[in-house]
Amino acid sequence: MSTITLLATLDQAYLPRLQVLLTSIAVNQTDTSVELYLLHSRIPEKNLTPVARQCQILGFSFFPIQIPESSFADAPVTRTYPKEMYYRLLAPHLLPGHVHRILYLDPDTLVINPLRPLWDTDLDGNLFAAAAHTGKTELANSINQLRLGTDHNYFNSGVLLMDLDSGRSEIIPEDIFRFVREHGKELLLPDQDILNCLYGNRILELDDAVWNYDARNYNNYLIRSSGTCTMDWVMSTTSILHFCGKSKPWHSGYIHRFGILYKHYMQLTRRLGFSPE
Template identity: 65%
Template sequence: MDTIPLLVSLDQAYLPQLQVLLTSLYWNNPGEQFAIYLLHSGIPAPALAPVVRQCEHLAYQFHPIFVEDRLFADAPTTKQYPKEMYYRLLAGSLLPRQLNRILYLDPDILVINPLRPLWEMDLEGRLFAAAAHTGKTDLANQVNRVRLGTDHDYYNSGVLLMNLEACRREISTDHIFRFVAEHERELLLPDQDILNALYGSRILPLDDAVWNYDARNYNTYRIASGGIYDMKWVMQHTAILHFCGKAKPWKPGYLYRFGGLYLHYAHLTSQYFGMEEF
């Protein structure tokens, strides 16, 4: 089987979460080979050392890629809109040219079932495949359509199957920078808003219950499915659990249902790969 390339983009503070993600990936994708590409703006080598050792232990390739500040000299940036927000959207120009597709994952994710079916999905010529989180009602989608002037669902940018060849042809840094400069006050989740406003019509929709399950919304999924999407269903069918929002399972006081599962993988990471427990 071919090696599956995965893209992450984060700062030093999220390296422990990356290690937990890698542990869950390994446990639930037996026999798969992964190449991990990390876009970063200056994580020192000593801080990366635990991830390097873990990838060596798992027999995963690890490719940290330093993104130079000069590449974003013309980018509108503020404390709210740091340069890192552009990395996943401009991955086509930042990653090696021999890569023609890649799977991007946010670091606040557990992989609990195989990723190959997603990796092998036909993108039908689209730029991305992504899932929308409609939540308890479709109100959020309606608000975002009006806010961004779109007619499609509001896609979450935390899981993206990326057609890098098409991205290199169709995504322009100038276009993105100009959009941000013109709409700075309107952007609530900047990189996600940019994805939806500029490229939402070029996205292949994914089933979020399988490929980008919002870990806060177990009851919503269960009720909306008429009881089908219960805990057993999630464990058997959901591939990607995404811990969206400000509440995180590695922080004190996390109340949502899958917090214990996250801490289980954190404990495995500590036990086998030397990460300090949260």
């Protein structure tokens, strides 16, 4: 089987979250090799050592890439729009040319079943595969369509399967920078809004209940599936849990039911000697 190639883009504060994610991948994706590319701007090399050590022990290949400040000299950059927000969309231009396909995962995701079926998905000529958090009990999708003037579902950018070869010819950095200059004040979730506005018609839609399950919305999934998406179903079928929103399971007071599962992987990561904070 081919190697699964993963992408993370984060700052130093999220390195412990990446370590928990890596543990969850190692536990649930045991039949193939994994390599991880990390795009960052200012993480000191010494702070990457725990991740490098974990990858070595797990048998993953690790390729951290520090992006030079000069790479985004022409990009609109503010506190609201830091240069890091561009990394996942511009990954085709930031990663080595021999990398042809990559799976981006937000560091606040958890893998609880194999990734292989997603990795092997035929993109059918699309630039990306992604999921939209839709359903008759959720209004955000329709609101975002109206807000952005799009005619497709509003895709979440936390899980993205990317065709890098097509992206190198079709994703033009200046197009993205120009869009931000012209519409920056209208963007609520900047990189996600950019993805939907510029490339929403080039996205293969995935089943969010399997590949980008919003961990806050168990009851919504249960209702919209007419009772199919029970806890047993999630544990056997869902591959990626996404802890969306400001409330996170590593913080005290997290109220949603999958928080205990995240804490289990945190403890397992510690037990393996990787010690996430």
